[in-house]
Amino acid sequence: FIDLYIKLDKSKYLLEDDQIYVLLATIADVMPLRGINKILAVNVIMNFDINKNFIFKNLFKILNIKKKLEINDLAFKIAPLLNSAGRLENANMIVEMLTTKSKTNITKIISKINNLNNQRKLIEKRILDKFDFNNFYNQKGVITIYSPNIHEGVIGIIASRIKEYYNKPCIVFTNSGNLLKGSARSTFDFNIGEYINKALNKEIIIKGGGHNLAAGITILKKNLDKFKEFINTYYEKNENLNKNIYFSKLSLNSINKNFFNQISLLGPYGNRNMDPVFLIEDIKIIKTQIIKDRFISCFIKKDKKIIKAMSFNHLKSKISYSILNSNSNFDIIIKIKDNRWNDKSSIELEIIDLIKNTNKT
Numbered sequence: 001f002i003d004l005y006i007k008l009d010k011s012k013y014l015l016e017d018d019q020i021y022v023l024l025a026t027i028a029d030v031m032p033l034r035g036i037n038k039i040l041a042v043n044v045i046m047n048f049d050i051n052k053n054f055i056f057k058n059l060f061k062i063l064n065i066k067k068k069l070e071i072n073d074l075a076f077k078i079a080p081l082l083n084s085a086g087r088l089e090n091a092n093m094i095v096e097m098l099t100t101k102s103k104t105n106i107t108k109i110i111s112k113i114n115n116l117n118n119q120r121k122l123i124e125k126r127i128l129d130k131f132d133f134n135n136f137y138n139q140k141g142v143i144t145i146y147s148p149n150i151h152e153g154v155i156g157i158i159a160s161r162i163k164e165y166y167n168k169p170c171i172v173f174t175n176s177g178n179l180l181k182g183s184a185r186s187t188f189d190f191n192i193g194e195y196i197n198k199a200l201n202k203e204i205i206i207k208g209g210g211h212n213l214a215a216g217i218t219i220l221k222k223n224l225d226k227f228k229e230f231i232n233t234y235y236e237k238n239e240n241l242n243k244n245i246y247f248s249k250l251s252l253n254s255i256n257k258n259f260f261n262q263i264s265l266l267g268p269y270g271n272r273n274m275d276p277v278f279l280i281e282d283i284k285i286i287k288t289q290i291i292k293d294r295f296i297s298c299f300i301k302k303d304k305k306i307i308k309a310m311s312f313n314h315l316k317s318k319i320s321y322s323i324l325n326s327n328s329n330f331d332i333i334i335k336i337k338d339n340r341w342n343d344k345s346s347i348e349l350e351i352i353d354l355i356k357n358t359n360k361t
């Protein structure tokens with residue numbers, strides 16, 4: 001990007017105008033938000049004027065985002081929207097959207113990819129709803145799924161969802177002609193790309209490559225069990241597993257806007273600069289409600305303190321079952337979020353995990 005800038009006529013081109021796209025690529029490819037990447041993120045988030053960018057103005061409009069740009073908007077709304085073109089149809093339309101000078105073409109493409117993204121969400125939901133999540137709890141090692149009829153374009157999304165639900169690496173395979181195509185997503189403590197390259201060197205797989213968090217695989221169906229045994233051998237030997245999970249114990253009463261502002265100074269958060277995670281003990285979950293048949297809204301209560309919370313775990317997961325059906329007290333792992341809508345802001349908790357508090361009688 002810097003080399004391109006040097007070659008351009010600086011009198012007609014401002015580097016600042018396109019920094020948003022550098023940040024978008026950084027976030028979408030899950031690059032570390034440290035060093036120069038963090039400086040870029042802070043600068044863009046602080047100074048980006050959406051009214052001067054026709055593409056982002058229309059992306060926000062179609063996604064119904066009514067607040068100032070945040071990192072999570074790039075990660076969980078805009079990047080998936082753009083990626084849906086390549087997943088279900090043709091990624092070249094994104095190239096056209098980013099390079100054309102025609103505002104008419106831009107709006108048409110954004111409308112098209114929005115439809116594709118909605119289609120992708122439906123496909124993803126149908127696939128996840130068919131899975132028996134208890135099987136994933138019982139799988140030792142890397143979670144490996146072979147489902148012959150999954151669309152190749154969404155296997156990476158499915159692997160990512162399962163990885164997030166269980167905090168374990170996941171590889172999803174589907175049929176691709178006479179071969180199997182696989183997409184892998186991993187945690188920070190297991191370099192999936194490294195071990196897939198080892199499998200390629202040993203000719204266990206036909207093609208494969210990626211980095212520590214994501215990779216792709218092409219394999220003969222007859223070698224699937226051999227590959228699973230190979231990858232799990234490394235997983236079981238990995239001495240770093242679950243050693244990079246840190247959280248601080250926190251009182252529910254201490255959570256307020258001032259506390260959130262203090263921890264926000266360490267942001268923006270992303271890869272290698274993760275959101276702080278906290279343990280809150282002996283709480284009650286009340287007023288549960290399923291939202292859009294996907295998420296759970298509830299309130300966390302201890303003594304007289306009550307804070308709104310959300311769970312994005314799959315409704316078939318044990319976490320969701322406990323939230324919806326248990327009257328017990330829990331110890332919960334949470335992140336603290338700022339819920340913004342129409343220029344209004346409120347503190348909200350995101351439930352990551354929970355365990356029944358056995359000390360409560």
